[in-house]
Amino acid sequence: MSAADYRKLADLFPNETVTHSYVQDIVLPGTDGKPGPGTFALITLDNDLDHTKPTTLGPNTLVELGTALEGLRERAVRGEIVGVGVTGKPHYLVAGADLSAVKSLEKREHGLWMAQLGHDVYATLANLGVPSFAFINGAALGGGLEIALQSTYRTVSTGAGALALPEAFLGLVPGWGGVYILPRLVGPENAVKVMIENPLSNNRTLSGPQAFALGIADALFEPADFLEQSLAWAADVISGDVVPERANAVDPSATGVEARWQAAVAAGRKFVEAKTSGASPAPGKVLDLLEANRTMTAAESAAVECETLAELMQTDEFRCTVYAFLDLVQKRAKRPAGAPDRKLARPVTKVGVVGAGLMAGQLALLFARQLKVPVVLTDIDQARVDKGVAYVHAEVDKLLGKKRLSQDAANRTKALVTGSVSKDAFADADFVIEAVFEELSVKKQVFKEVEAIVSPECILATNTSSLSVTAMAEDLEHPERLVGFHFFNPVAVMPLLEVVRAPRTDDAVLATAFELAKALKKSAVLVKDAAAFVVNRILLRLMGEVTAVFDEGTPAEVADNALRPMGLPMTPFTLLAMVGLPVAQHVQESLHAAFGDRFPVSANLAALIDNNVKALWETAPDGTRAIPASTLELLSFGSSPSTGEQVLRRVQDALAEEIGLMVDEGVVAGPEDVDLCMILGAGWPLFLGGITPYLDRVGASERVNGRRFLAPGVASRPA
């Protein structure tokens, strides 16, 4: 079909930000005085907006590109041009398919059209009658990289970043030919790395030099004259003076390739299982396509790719991912709901950390590295202080060793972190955070002492995970200055910060907390002061339910594996062991005190803690897991076991109930904040949409609360 035949699809998107296909004729240069090979048509993909608005591929964009390419194909037939190039506006080749447009395709048929439109346009590029070249000047994601893959030759800039086929991460497949071309170009093993491992490893992308090393591009040029050099290279290729070598390319029909192909697919499946428990369909589909297309023609593969795309576009996993990725992580995380005007924020030029333990050390390192202001640790004796400072210095040395910090930066960071046994060192601090024992009286005492030293404007922050910030503020002279600042472990890695507003916390303090979070490169979510805030409350509710069914007599394997269909990053008992049984129990007790029987305190867990058992499971040297007899002896069980399905449903309902209550109590501005917290604070998968779209999908929200969390269409197919 010609691109114009898709006008009907394009007309469904009258508001698309169109990325135009501007065509310029360029007379290619010759070398060594020889005349050049002729006229070259260069397409620039450009939406005429600045670098903050990436170019994307929507239906109108593709129709325009396809029409331009069809015109060039005719010119090639007439012998007017000797080659065609595609490049992008600064920083982008093209960022990829317009996900908002794809997400809003209501009918399967429309999704199929969209898939076919892309394939038809790219097929024109691949069959122009003259060689085509992609000059990858910047980001090329998904359909953007596939434009390059469909070209005959590729150059890439050393300055280009964000080159990837992230479809498996997003809930789709690289179905505009990527899944077919890439394994042939770079080998099946590298293709699995690019299409599966990278997307499922926090959506990792490739740099220009990495893409060149893999064989995705034929030539690598520096940004300062990337396009000029790319064109000179294209001229040499067209003239036959340069023949690109493709060391990693494979012929699928060659001897030995079948075995490599199968091994790569098998390795990919293993990776997917480990990362997602197979809970999202897309990664498996990528591997299905890869496995099948070894013996297919490009056209045969294209037909299957289109069907697969059409199918996946209608899945809730895809829609959840778009919601979680675009609406939450990329937008809401950058503009926290309920944050006061940033103009109210006060400067923070020195930070105090009360305590010199592990958490205090992590906080000190973060503040010193990101804020680059003096940070003072205090503790009750010199030995603890020295140990705390030594920890930070050792961590800085590790970063230096990994070349994450320069020697000068390491020197600077170390010099910023000092220790003192006297809180007098806080006298000129603007922000003092405590990381002492989770005991209200201890924290109140600490703040009383700090308040005696610091200025009346100095902000006091608590990193408590379960205590009442309101209660902590009660006896303060200036209760308006206290704010909750709840980090997640490990502090350097986890992107979430729960900023807790107590009833008397004032706007300037809160605004400062949000600006500080931004400076620390954390995503802050505003939460009301309620026991365990958001992430821990949900995790503990989940772990509490699973512990309860275990205590009731459900076999450990059944209880611990019941949530597999959710694809959470780890099983409940693994999480419990990682958090530490005593810590989990401590928080659970706080929640029990606050909310009663929704958070039961397990006697079995108490028994394990009393006997210093660190984890339920013990892994044998051969990798098998079992609960040791010595542990079982400590436990007592009821006689009402549940099946896996029952456990899953019970947890779904419990989560729906808890989140429903949290939203009603106003702990957060809305279910979207709960989802954002679970994604950033607990690493819950995007294909669950965080959690509430999943609860809506499985019916738990309706069952328990009589209503959905999100309207149909927000993170699911429109009603």
Added chain:
Amino acid sequence: MLLPSSGMHPALRLDEELHVSQHGSGASPRTVRDVVFVDGIRTPFGRAGEKGIYAGTRADDLIVKCIRGLLRRNPSLPAERIDEVAVAATTQTGDQGLTLGRTAALLAGLPRTVPGFAIDRMCAGAMTAVTTTAGSIGFGAYDVVIAGGVEHMGHHPMGSGADPNPRFMSERLVDPAALNMGNTAENLHDRFPAITKQRTDAYAVASQDKLAAAYQEGRIQPDLVPVAARKPGQGWTVHSKDEPPRPGTTMADLESLRTPFRAHGRVTAGNAAGLNDGATAAVLASSEAAAELGLPVKMRLVSYAYAGVEPEVMGIGPVPATEKALKNAGLTIDDIGLFEINEAFAVQVLSFLDHYGIADDDPRVNRYGGAIAVGHPLASSGVRLMIQLARQFEEDPSVRYGITTMCVGLGMGGTVIWENPHHPDYSGAPSGQTAATTVSEGATA
């Protein structure tokens, strides 16, 4: 005193044996070294303004293309051997600000150990970048330099942002009209009534014709570095030829143009250089370094000079500058076989030619045409003259000496005299040989 005694032909090379000890035995001996022009390159020139090819292109990016082009053309020059990057611009703000030579070096990917600076002598910026660094090469401070200039007159109209001292007016130091170059060209017509509008127009037509012929013969293109530029609504393209030329311009075309500087005046857009965007850069080296690194020698620097004139007739500047440069070199105007004179205005070129009794259409003058046709992005033009002279030297080994000369705003002129290494009597070291091993006949005469 570094110059040889008057009995010796001073144009001839001052080799390293010619050194002078200073202030008794404690001082180290000082050597005067030959300076050679290794290579020069430039961007295609564009017309300034919204419609021009570089409307969306930064000035510093233009000079970066030149530096990279030079390095690419001279692969035997290790980037870390570049001792200085001197880049001129008349208006040193915005995309021409921030110590251009240094920023251009960093942007071009030169090692961070390579220093750079910015330089300004209005239209003679690049020429001054060359002569200043050449002086330092001769003195022994550098072995290899990059010198060039850039002017994006679309982004930086002449004099933009300048705040002339009111004393110029109150004390009548300079006629305010002299700050407008077009007025100074009209003033030159007043001073030299023999230079008529008919003569300047004829000269301008010839300039266009000569450039068109040079393009036809492929004499311009080899020294242009292609520049990719993007414009809104058009996408990227690559520019590999000059935008300003208007080949086929006739006398009739020029007669119809208005005279914007004076009613019923003589200076028009047709017999003057336009407002342009462009950049140039050259590699200069000591002849020893050129030999050591296997760099080509396209010209040898003989002498240079700058001279001031009344700002109101700045166009006459090349005359005293050339007088001085010839005197420094011990040469006369008759020794000069090729003239590359910047055509800011036809009247100003003709005033120079009349002074020396050279015909308007003398084939030694601007063989490839001049700025009237190709454009004059102020501070970049000096090196364009050198690029063209170097190519003419190669084409015409019968010529031994040539000059590049230009008038300069606020009443100055600059002239550089060069020797052709292709001439049989060339006094410098032949390309690729160590200078110290060669003593020319002239030097021993």
